[in-house]
Amino acid sequence: MTTYLLISVSLVLVAYILGSIPTGYIIARALKGIDIREFGSGSTGATNVLRNVGKGAAIAVLLIDMIKGVLAVYLVKLTYIYFDILPIQWQGWLIAIASLIAVIGHSKSIWLNFSGGKSAAISLGILLAMNPVVGFGTFTIFLTILGICKIVSLSSISAAIAVNILMVIFNPTIPYISFTIIAGIYVIVRHRTNIDRIIAGTEPRIGQTG
Template sequence: MTSLPVFFIIGAYLLGSVSSAIVVTRVFTRQDIRTQGSGNPGATNVYRVAGKKAAAIVFLFDALKGALPVYLGFLYGLEPLVLSAVAISACLGHIFPIFYKFKGGKGVATAIGAIFPIHWGLTLCLLSTWTIVFFVSRISSLAAVVSLTMAPIYTYIFKPDFTLPVLLLCLIILLKHKSNLISLVRHQESSFRKRNK
C-alpha cells in the first residue's frame, strides 16, 4: 500500500502536465497559444485566441486533470493528507509541466477540479464566486483572485480537514497571478468589457 500514494501523486503530476490549451488551440487555429495573446496556456487566453468552444473544452479538460486523480484517490481510500498531496501535485503539473519545459498555466481550473471531489458545495461556492465577480467586473483574473482568496474559508465551512492544503494550493496559484495582481492594483488589467466595446 505504501507505493499507492506515490503512484497517485506522480500520476496526478503527469496528468496535470498535459496542456489542453496548447493541444486544443493547435487543433482549432494551428497556432501556439504560448505565442498568442497573453502567452498563458489557459482557458481565458484560449477564449481570446480560439473562441468560446475551444476555451470551454480547455476549461473542462483542465478541471478533469484535477478532479480525476483526487476522485480515484477517494475510491481507493487514500487518507486526506495524501489526497491533498494528489490535488496539489495535479495543479503543480499544470503550472510546471514536465512536457513543456516547466512553463504552464496558472492552475485555476485544475484547482477547482481538484477541489470538486472534496465537496460539491465547496465547488459550487467557488464557481458562484468566480461567476459573480466576473459578471460585475468582466476581469477574469480578478474573479480568479477573489475565488482563491475565499477558497480556504469555504473549505473550512464544508471540509475543515482540508483547509490547510487548500490554503497552500491557493497561495501557490496566487503567486502565479503576481503580474495580474500588479496590473489590478494599477488598473491596467485586461477586461472583456473593454475588448468588446
C-alpha cells in the same frame, strides 16, 4: 508499509501527469496551428485560449482542465474505496498531496518545459471532487466577481481567497484546509503579473484582447 508508500508515490506521480496534460496548448495547436504560449498572457489556460482561439475552444479547455482535477482526487478515493489497500488515516493527506501536485503539474507541465496555465480551472475541479458544496460555492464567487468587474484574473484571485473560508465552514479537515491554503497562495502567485496590471488599470476585461 513499503507497499503503501509505493502506491502513494505512484498515485502522486499519476496526479502530476494528469495535471501536466497541456489542454490549452493541444487545442490551440489543433484548431489554429499556434503555440498559445506565444500569444496574449502566454498562459495555456482557458482565458488566454478564449482571447486568442475562441469561445468554444475556451469552454473545452475549462471543462477538460476541471476534469483533470476531479480525476486526480478520485484516483486516490477509488484506490482506497475499491481496493482497500490504503490505511484510512492516509486518505485525506494523500488526496491533498496528490491534488497539490496536480495543480503544480498544470502550471509546470513536463510536456511544455515546465510552463503551463495558472491552475484555477484544475483547482476548481479538485474542489468539486473534494466537497461539491465548497466547489460550487467557490465557482459562484468566481462568477459573481466576474459579473461585476469582467476581469477573469481578479475573479480567480477572489475565489482563491474565499475558498479557504468555505472549506473551514463546510469541510474543516486539516488536510483539505492545508490544500486550500497552499493551492490558494499558489494560484495567487501565478497571477502576480495580472495583479500588477490590475493595479495599473491595464488588465484586459472579458471581450478585450491581451
